[in-house]
Amino acid sequence: MATYSDPPAESFKLSQLINDTRYRSYTFQVIALIGILLLVGYLISNLINNLQAAGLNISYQFLGEPAGYDINQRLIEYDSQSTHFTAAIVGVLNTLLVAVLGCAMATVIGVVVGVLRLSRNWLIRTLMSVYVEIFRNVPVLIWILIIMAVFTAVLPQPRDFRGANATASMVGDMFAFTGRGFYAPMPYFETGFAQGAVGWAVVLVVLLGSWLAARAVGRWAARNQEATGLRPTTWHITAGLWLVPLAVVLYVQGLAWEYPALKGFNFQGGIFARASLIALWFALSIYTAAFIAENVRAGILAISKGQTEAAASLGLRPNRIMNLVILPQALRVIIPPLISQYLNLTKNSSLAIAVGYMDITGTLGGITLNQTGRAIECVLLLMLFYLTISLAISAVMNVYNNAVKLKER
Amino acid sequence: MSKSDLSFVRTEMLPEQAPPVTEQGVVKWLRENLFAGPINTVMTLISLVVIYKILVGITPWLANGVWTTSSLAECREVLQGQTGGCFSVLTERWNQLLFGFKYPVEEYWRPTLAFVLLMVAITPVLFQELPRLFVAAAAVIATVVLVELLAGAAGLAVPTVVVGGLGYWVLARFGAAQGWGSMAVSRKLLLVTGLFPFVGYWLIWGGTVLAPLVALVGVLAGYMAFRRFEAASFAMGFLAALVAALVVWYLGGFVTAAAQDALALPEVPSRDMGGFMLNMMLGTVCVSLSLPIGIVLALGRQSDMPIIKWICVVFIEFIRGVPLITLLFVANVVLAYFLPPGTNFDLILRVIIMITMFSSAYIAEVIRGGLAALPAGQYEAADSLGLDYAQSMRLIILPQALKISIPGIVNVAVGLFKDTTLVSVISMFDLVGMIRGPILASTEWNGVYWELWGFAVVLFFVVCYGISQYSQWLERQLQRDHR
Numbered sequence: 001m002a003t004y005s006d007p008p009a010e011s012f013k014l015s016q017l018i019n020d021t022r023y024r025s026y027t028f029q030v031i032a033l034i035g036i037l038l039l040v041g042y043l044i045s046n047l048i049n050n051l052q053a054a055g056l057n058i059s060y061q062f063l064g065e066p067a068g069y070d071i072n073q074r075l076i077e078y079d080s081q082s083t084h085f086t087a088a089i090v091g092v093l094n095t096l097l098v099a100v101l102g103c104a105m106a107t108v109i110g111v112v113v114g115v116l117r118l119s120r121n122w123l124i125r126t127l128m129s130v131y132v133e134i135f136r137n138v139p140v141l142i143w144i145l146i147i148m149a150v151f152t153a154v155l156p157q158p159r160d161f162r163g164a165n166a167t168a169s170m171v172g173d174m175f176a177f178t179g180r181g182f183y184a185p186m187p188y189f190e191t192g193f194a195q196g197a198v199g200w201a202v203v204l205v206v207l208l209g210s211w212l213a214a215r216a217v218g219r220w221a222a223r224n225q226e227a228t229g230l231r232p233t234t235w236h237i238t239a240g241l242w243l244v245p246l247a248v249v250l251y252v253q254g255l256a257w258e259y260p261a262l263k264g265f266n267f268q269g270g271i272f273a274r275a276s277l278i279a280l281w282f283a284l285s286i287y288t289a290a291f292i293a294e295n296v297r298a299g300i301l302a303i304s305k306g307q308t309e310a311a312a313s314l315g316l317r318p319n320r321i322m323n324l325v326i327l328p329q330a331l332r333v334i335i336p337p338l339i340s341q342y343l344n345l346t347k348n349s350s351l352a353i354a355v356g357y358m359d360i361t362g363t364l365g366g367i368t369l370n371q372t373g374r375a376i377e378c379v380l381l382l383m384l385f386y387l388t389i390s391l392a393i394s395a396v397m398n399v400y401n402n403a404v405k406l407k408e409r
Numbered sequence: 410m411s412k413s414d415l416s417f418v419r420t421e422m423l424p425e426q427a428p429p430v431t432e433q434g435v436v437k438w439l440r441e442n443l444f445a446g447p448i449n450t451v452m453t454l455i456s457l458v459v460i461y462k463i464l465v466g467i468t469p470w471l472a473n474g475v476w477t478t479s480s481l482a483e484c485r486e487v488l489q490g491q492t493g494g495c496f497s498v499l500t501e502r503w504n505q506l507l508f509g510f511k512y513p514v515e516e517y518w519r520p521t522l523a524f525v526l527l528m529v530a531i532t533p534v535l536f537q538e539l540p541r542l543f544v545a546a547a548a549v550i551a552t553v554v555l556v557e558l559l560a561g562a563a564g565l566a567v568p569t570v571v572v573g574g575l576g577y578w579v580l581a582r583f584g585a586a587q588g589w590g591s592m593a594v595s596r597k598l599l600l601v602t603g604l605f606p607f608v609g610y611w612l613i614w615g616g617t618v619l620a621p622l623v624a625l626v627g628v629l630a631g632y633m634a635f636r637r638f639e640a641a642s643f644a645m646g647f648l649a650a651l652v653a654a655l656v657v658w659y660l661g662g663f664v665t666a667a668a669q670d671a672l673a674l675p676e677v678p679s680r681d682m683g684g685f686m687l688n689m690m691l692g693t694v695c696v697s698l699s700l701p702i703g704i705v706l707a708l709g710r711q712s713d714m715p716i717i718k719w720i721c722v723v724f725i726e727f728i729r730g731v732p733l734i735t736l737l738f739v740a741n742v743v744l745a746y747f748l749p750p751g752t753n754f755d756l757i758l759r760v761i762i763m764i765t766m767f768s769s770a771y772i773a774e775v776i777r778g779g780l781a782a783l784p785a786g787q788y789e790a791a792d793s794l795g796l797d798y799a800q801s802m803r804l805i806i807l808p809q810a811l812k813i814s815i816p817g818i819v820n821v822a823v824g825l826f827k828d829t830t831l832v833s834v835i836s837m838f839d840l841v842g843m844i845r846g847p848i849l850a851s852t853e854w855n856g857v858y859w860e861l862w863g864f865a866v867v868l869f870f871v872v873c874y875g876i877s878q879y880s881q882w883l884e885r886q887l888q889r890d891h892r
Contacts, residue, residue: 028644029716036720043747050746121449122442123456137873138866139827141834141841146866149858347732353834365738375742382738383731390730 047376062372063088069367071358073274084368091363092385098280098359099346105285106345107338110292117297128293135290140348144283148355151275155179158266176260176267181274183260183267190254199253206249213241276357280349288345292338299334300326332404339397343390350386360385470494470859480853498857499864502848506864507567509683509838510847516615516675518558520686521566523612525554527693530605533598535879541589546577571871606697613682613690615674623661627654643799679757683838685868687757691839692826695764699825700818702765703772704811708802710773711780721773728770733828736763741835760832768825772818779814780806812887819880823873830869840865 017027051057063085070080075093078086117128135143156168157179170176176183189199217234225231260270303326311325352359353366360382369378430436443453473493477500478484484495499506508517528547532539550573554566607621631654639646682690709721728736740759748754783806791801811818833842844861848854854861 025714029714032714032717032720046749047746050748050750053750119449119452120442120445121452123453127456127460133874134866134870137823137827137877138869139830139841141830142862142865142869145841145845146858146862149862153856153858350732350734351831351834353734361732361734365735369738369742375738376746379735379738379743382735386732386735387727387730391726 056373058376059374060377062368062374062377065372067368068371071363073277073358084364084372087368088360088364088381091358091360094357095346095349095352095359095361098277098284098349098352098357099342101281102284102288102345102349103342105281106288106292106341109285109289110341111296113289114293114296115300117293118300132290132293135287136294140283140287141351141354143287144279144351144355147283148275148279151179151181151279158262161262161267170260174257174259178267179275180266181272182278184271184273185257185259186269186271187255187257190256202253203246203249206245207242210242210245214238217241274357276352276355279355280352280357284345284348287348288341291341291344295334295337295341299330302333303329335404336397336401339393339400343393346389346393347386476500481855481857482853494860495857496860498848498854498860502843502854505684505843505848506840507684508686509681509843511681511683512677512686513675513681516677519612519615519674521554521558523609524566524686524689525551526601526605526608526612529598530602533594533596533602536594538591538593540581540591542581543577544592545589546573546580549573611674613677614679615676617665617669618672618674619661619665619668623658623665626661627657630654630657643797679755682757684843685840687832687837687839688826688829691757691761691764691829691832692822694761695768695829696822696825698761698765699767699769699772702769703776704807706769706773707776707780710777725770725773728767729774733764733767733831734834736767737831737835739763756835756837760835760837764825764829767828768821771821771824775814775817775821776810778817779810779812782813783809815887816880816884819876819883823876826873826876827869840868 017023064083066081067084067087068080069087071078071087071090073094074090075097076086076090078090113128113131116124117132119125119128155177158176160166160168161170161176161178168178174185217237221232221234258269260267260272262268307325307329308321311321316324349359350361350365353362356362358366364378364385365382369375372378427433431440444450469492471494473488473491474496475484475487475493476496478487478495478497479501481495481498484497488495504514504517508520512520550570553569553573557565557569604625607625610624611618611621631650634653635646635650637646638649706721706725709717710725712718712721737760740763741756744759744763745754787805787809788801791805794801796804830839830841832839833845836842838846844865848861849857
């Protein structure tokens with residue numbers, strides 16, 4: 001009786017590459033790889049041929065050349081003699097500015113609307129549903145252009161504020177809402193041992209100190225509660241810790257306000273927010289807020305009623321039920337879609353180009369591209385920037401998701 | 410101790426008393442829903458004031474609306490300082506808003522007919538059965554539209570549909586639909602769905618009927634080849650289909666080139682398309698193209714083969730990481746560099762390619778969610794039946810995964826339809842582009858913001874809200890099966 005220790009050795013046949021599941025996946029992968037490489041090679045060879053035919057090359061030297069155009073909305077020093085690279089940085093900062101402002105406002109509106117959609121009040125509930133449906137179902141570009149139209153068609157021009165029979169007036173001599181943008185008083189330090197940015201840094205340090213102190217008080221109260229069962233009343237201490245040092249440092253530095261005033265054809269002084277920035281900011285906020293409201297509502301509804309009842313039967317009070325039981329669980333549901341809404345808002349901010357707000361799409365992808373004709377380089381850099389932001393935000397989201405994941409054993 | 414033997418027991422029930430006034434009817438509803446507690450009352454009052462203000466602002470604007478003047482100046486004369494909307498911009502520029510400003514006027518019936526056919530074509534995809542009243546209403550509306558088309562008044566088609574739709578809604582709302590019952594949507598209509606891409610292309614772009622016919626024959630040849638070789642393996646069938654289709658298209662190219670005038674409609678170049686028609690075209694084409702691509706990408710991303718998986722991951726994450734506008738820039742200024750010298754793609758085709766890539770990445774993610782939501786037992790059951798990969802996907806996995814992903818896919822579709830307005834940034838004249846460009850910049854209508862933007866808002870709202878309502882309805886339908 002013959003015994004076999006090995007299966008009969010088969011010689012490898014070519015047909016196994018397609019018929020044998022052990023090898024087939026390699027065949028497919030090799031085919032796919034070759035296909036992709038061929039495609040990429042084809043595209044790149046076309047690119048090289050086209051560039052040669054047009055006498056162009058790929059080069060980023062243009063970034064070091066003077067841009068030659070002005071940017072009216074800027075957070076850092078910039079003039080028309082600055083380089084294209086500086087222009088791009090101005091654009092990046094403008095994108096980030098409108099993204100941060102937009103995310104903040106969208107969150108506030110979205111949370112309020114989302115909570116109110118669950119209100120017992122029928123009228124409020126219906127109004128909020130109408131808000132959400134209207135803003136969700138119309139393109140954000142149309143909202144941006146509509147709010148821009150409010151500036152051009154409804155709000156008064158600076159010249160309307162002038163003269164004895166002015167048709168428009170400032171609100172409390174402090175705020176001016178004009179077709180060019182909004183003006184508000186700007187705080188600055190009059191005397192003080194430190195000027196400008198340093199002065200604000202001092203204020204920031206003081207606030208940080210207050211925060212640490214308030215936290216220490218909170219910890220002390222918690223220790224006390226665990227030891228004795230009684231939580232000492234601390235709100236007045238905390239309030240004092242926040243307010244007193246702030247008031248002192250502002251007084252010592254001589255806080256004063258610079259009011260916007262009509263000079264010549266325009267307002268001077270104060271904080272000026274350009275119409276394009278406001279239009280973009282408001283439109284992105286109210287549009288994204290409609291989506292955030294839905295996320296918030298879904299998150300709250302996802303927590304079963306039993307949780308509330310269980311907490312109540314433990315003797316917790318309503319706002320402690322909210323803070324200790326409902327919110328921690330609801331946030332786990334709400335935050336991932338919330339962050340992807342932030343991401344959407346940031347990407348939608350590229351629509352700035354429609355109202356002439358100079359974000360990265362307006363500078364690098366707009367004027368720089370048109371002036372230098374370096375389409376490939378500009379679009380590539382533009383994509384790289386947005387890609388970096390997206391990947392950074394998704395990395396943060398992954399860290400958060402891992403941190404709050406239900407720890408299952 | 411004895412109890413008193415005097416007792417009184419009522420032998421009949423007292424009649425029920427009506428509940429207190431505050432606990433019934435309207436008053437109860439008001440108390441519970443509008444005036445429960447001081448905060449609620451204040452909020453109700455504030456909302457009432459807001460609603461009142463909005464109504465007071467809008468009513469005269471709508472009521473005094475002027476519909477028949479030919480410029481803003483004339484309209485202001487008619488109004489004589491009163492508040493009122495100059496809606497005449499809509500009536501005067503109606504065709505431009507719908508079709509763009511270059512599409513030949515005498516050909517307006519073609520896109521309109523294509524739109525009606527589109528509605529017929531998607532019906533069997535969207536609905537298993539429809540209320541009889543709805544079918545009757547749709548038939549009446551379609552007849553009226555066709556008569557209008559024959560009479561050369563294509564611009565009236567949309568108002569007819571809107572008015573007819575509202576009429577149906579009112580009828581259905583007041584219970585007229587109950588007596589009629591509902592009827593199954595004939596599966597034969599799927600034939601229209603299959604033919605629509607070719608007919609629609611022919612109607613909108615024009616040219617000889619041979620071009621779409623050859624395309625159709627190629628697809629049929631591919632399908633037949635696939636059926637012939639499917640038994641060997643899916644990959645084999647796919648390859649055979651590809652080869653057969655390419656051969657037919659290549660040979661058909663000569664036929665088309667030889668007979669340019671066979672049954673030809675006047676040709677309309679892509680750059681002449683505009684208005685809301687462009688939004689509809691981009692939306693429909695890109696959604697339907699991106700669905701199969703999205704399925705392939707999702708399967709690729711779930712695959713065990715590392716190279717294929719990483720190709721899909723990189724593609725999807727790259728596309729999802731950049732805004733659509735940058736992709737449109739690519740279509741506008743960069744894509745030409747990557748094509749062989751001398752090829753001249755028209756802009757609309759380049760835009761369709763980029764938007765399709767964009768939405769297929771999003772759809773892929775939605776479908777991946779559906780694939781991941783299926784229990785592993787389904788995959789294992791398919792394997793244990795001895796099905797190969799293609800069979801198990803087609804017969805077991807995808808039908809279930811797609812069903813789970815339908816709401817997500819519809820969300821992507823609505824988002825995509827809204828995003829088609831972005832093409833106005835790269836100087837294409839879709840609805841938004843028409844309003845911003847030729848209409849608001851014209852001397853007659855410079856400054857008519859609210860009427861135009863209001864129109865755009867209403868148009869997009871109706872379409873997008875309709876689609877999302879459909880998706881919610883479908884979700885409810887599908888949920889019922891799992892009970």
